[in-house]
Amino acid sequence: VRVAVLISGRGSNMAALLAAAGNEEFPAHIAVVIADRADAAGLATADAAGIPAMAVPRRDYSDKAAHEAAIEAQLHRHDIDLVCLAGFMRLLSGAFVARWQGRILNIHPSLLPLFPGLDTHARALAAGVRLHGCSVHFVTEGMDEGPIVAQAAVPVECHDTAQTLSERVLAAEHRLYPAALHAVANGSVRLDPATGRSVFSAD
Ligand code: GRF
Secondary structure (H helix, E strand, C coil): CEEEEEECCCCHHHHHHHHHHCCCCCCCEEEEEEECCCCCCHHHHHHHCCCCEEECCHHHCCCHHHHHHHHHHHHHHCCCCEEEECCCCCCCCHHHHHHCCCCEEEEECCCCCCCCCCCHHHHHHHHCCCEEEEEEEECCCCCCCCCEEEEEEEECCCCCCHHHHHHHHHHHHHHHHHHHHHHHHCCCEEEECCCCEEEECCC
């Protein structure tokens, strides 16, 4: 299974996926890393790991469709089966998502369906939840709405700030995303297009 990782920034989840995929038993190969900004720090990390890495900046294209077409051309060029969004700060169009149905994953720093969108850690603290965490889900048109593949919970500690909580969640993300990609790549979790739900099978 050939995977593209799409990033916008630091790329620590991308690095966790690269590390996991470095194991020859891992059922997926990271074939390319694509950023929507030339200054995404994760591009250098991918490059240092010997993975093809490129920027496809939004401002180089006249509209969203042209930008997505350029990204998609790279996906085809690298013969990609599965796309992992990892801190990719752009909502993909319905048309793009439909063409890749069941083949795009995203990681989100909350226990969905709680706290979709931005500033999840501050919102979790404001809500007073005692458990927080992260989710990997199949991408659908709605933001952070697709069927869940895997989740990990972390405790909220009494002195937590958004920063300390985010660090605890990020450590969980780095374990969760490789595990979720492993499960999707080997077919033990898939999106059922008829129901729009995740189907889990014991292998
Ligand atoms: C992560 O918290 C991810 O869940 C969220 O954005 C952050 C990206 O971090 N969508 P990184 O670029 O993977 O380090």
